[in-house]
Amino acid sequence: MSDKLKNTRLLKVKVKSNKKRTESSRRWLERQLNDPFVHLAKEKGYYSRAAFKLIEINDKYKILKPGTKVIDLGAAPGGWTQVIVEKLKSEQNPKSKVIGVDLNPISSIPQATLIVSDFTLESTQQQLLEMLDGKADVIVSDMAAPACGMVDVDHMRIMSLVEEAYLFAQEVLKPGGHFVAKVLRGGTEANLLKQLKLSFEKVSHFKPQSSRQDSAEMYVVCLKFRQR
Template sequence: MTAPPRKSGLKVRVKTARGRTVGQARWLQRQLNDPYVQAAKSEGWRSRAAYKLIELDEKYKLLKPGMRVVDLGAAPGGWTQVAVKRVKAGDAAGGFVLGVDINPVDPIVGATLMQQDFLAEDADHKVIEALGGKADLVLSDMAAPATGHRQTDHIRIMMLCEAALDFALRVLNPGGAFVAKVLRGGTENELLNTMKRDFRTVRHVKPPASRADSAESYVIATGFRG
């Protein structure tokens, strides 16, 4: 089991120099002192978010060799990298991983990547065509650009989660699983109740790699009834 990265005893301080605002300096300081950011760089993951999926997988056993996986909101590719490694995509008897994002994603060995706005008309049909069959796991780390208005941000990310769930219900094999990012705000409980009709087990979790001051968490639905 992967141990969480340890914090360094030394803390980097960033000044508001060279045209940086106080907010920009604060963000940069947090990045420089984040053990997950440091570990991602040293271990070759494209983002600290890779550890969120690693932690979820190690606790709930979501990824297995040979599985077919769709990663929605894949950029910059951290989750796709983890999925490729754990389902052994690209190997002769390995799995298949399709990463989808509105932004381009640099090539990842073993993965099929698709630049597509998932909310665009007919986008779901295009993704299904690229998938070329059913899936065992649908991942969604999709997030809309933050507006700074908490209720608006909550509504927008829940809309993305609902779109991902609707897609998952159409492409998952019986027994399949769905993982998606949500924000605290109340309506996520309604979404959980909806998922309980179609999945045997539904959980609402916050992996250690999610920052403590972040409102994000993840819903994990397993045992798709089909």
């Protein structure tokens, strides 16, 4: 990953202001045009630059293996699901199973089952259990509530989603399974972190290189679920 980026030379693009474009939209467009991961995602055919975050997590922690069952929470627009299908070699391995769920529509991804629904609903979680047909080997979550700009509120909202994902993981993960979820700077709240450490043999915080440096996001990576 890093070697590839070192060889990615982009000319700095400046976006001029005009009356039809707000200053925030100009900054966003300029950032996109100058982001090597955006260009690399287009080159590789990924639906989003976020795909490289999961690639980096998997490179470090080796959580995705062929022949396993994986649930992707907050899957839209589909970049993580694409990576999971690749790493599980789903096309060649019929034992692999990939299920993605999100509130927003997800572009079609061969070898993956996609659900457009609210993960926090009991009916959606029951649907996932039925489709899984057994226990999951890995649950990953890139879920995030829309940011309001108030740090405390944004942190509370995303931690609520992490807790929902963790409670679900407790019910459906196989012993030895893995759990990954997005959190915000400051990491996982002490109480939840304590619970995670009781449920998993190893718990770490990780910020991928592909996560923008000015972003408060990072990931909690929980390895080897302990059977209750």
